Amino acid sequence: MTTARRNLVAGNWKMNGDSAFAAALCADIAAAAADTGAAGGDNTAAANGVDAETTTAADIAVCPPHVLIPAAARALADSAVSIGAQDVDGGDDGAFTGQVSARMLADAGCRYVIVGHSERRALHGESDELAAQKAVAALRHGLRPIVCVGETADERAAGDTEAVVGRQVDALLTAWAAAAPAECAAVDEIVIAYEPVWAIGTGLTATPAEAQQVHAFIRRRLAAFDARLGDCRILYGGSMKPGNAAALINQPDIDGGLIGGASLNAADFLAICRAANSARAGVATGADAA
Numbered sequence: 001m002t003t004a005r006r007n008l009v010a011g012n013w014k015m016n017g018d019s020a021f022a023a024a025l026c027a028d029i030a031a032a033a034a035d036t037g038a039a040g041g042d043n044t045a046a047a048n049g050v051d052a053e054t055t056t057a058a059d060i061a062v063c064p065p066h067v068l069i070p071a072a073a074r075a076l077a078d079s080a081v082s083i084g085a086q087d088v089d090g091g092d093d094g095a096f097t098g099q100v101s102a103r104m105l106a107d108a109g110c111r112y113v114i115v116g117h118s119e120r121r122a123l124h125g126e127s128d129e130l131a132a133q134k135a136v137a138a139l140r141h142g143l144r145p146i147v148c149v150g151e152t153a154d155e156r157a158a159g160d161t162e163a164v165v166g167r168q169v170d171a172l173l174t175a176w177a178a179a180a181p182a183e184c185a186a187v188d189e190i191v192i193a194y195e196p197v198w199a200i201g202t203g204l205t206a207t208p209a210e211a212q213q214v215h216a217f218i219r220r221r222l223a224a225f226d227a228r229l230g231d232c233r234i235l236y237g238g239s240m241k242p243g244n245a246a247a248l249i250n251q252p253d254i255d256g257g258l259i260g261g262a263s264l265n266a267a268d269f270l271a272i273c274r275a276a277n278s279a280r281a282g283v284a285t286g287a288d289a290a
């Protein structure tokens, strides 16, 4: 089996920026994407005259804080750049003060939503099961969840990387399998982000070989559960920068990046997008070799 997974570069702004920052950064990204063809795009590709099915260009998404989504959406209107959110509730509506539902995010123009980021897990006590529930809620409303997994430095040192990542992936698979058939039909819409916790915001990066090893493990795990899941996109995240992006994204099982710090600077983010744009498309997967 050979896949033609399109690379995806998603910018996770975290709790940074304001509406003026969002408008300016998104305007720069939209202009560069249109000029260089750096974005294949998916949600507004037709409006931009890009054939989303055949282009080999990478998909690009920005994930601002919730309240900045409208400013980003205005700046990205008519561009091929998608919008994602950074978190979502696992339910659909109700008395959940402060929460935002997947339906609301879709209504605001989002195409993606990050779930289970290590900062949510570490700082807000989120469990594997809650992250999985959020992913299924996203699928239910036509959003593509970007499900973050990854081990801490201690877990890696103890040789537990595959046990931890496997447990996190299994929670997603269990929730996905238990969901209604309509949600299961959206299988190819799931994105995984492997983000070693020790690499996030630290300047430390997994080597391309270290990252590839875990990505191949994740792909085998997904494919063993359901062959269709072997084609999910698996992004790398954790101090991805212009200088290391190409080497990482050229690995056979790395399908782009989830970018934190470098996504706040248009030049850096666009350099990573260009690296993803020219990286390989359509390769035999780690799952194939298994």
Ligand code: PGA
Pocket (backbone or CB within 6 Å): 012, 195, 199, 200, 201, 202, 203, 237, 238, 239, 240, 258, 259, 260, 261, 262
């Ligand atoms: P970083 O963050 O690129 O700043 O390491 C990545 C992330 O947390 O998604």
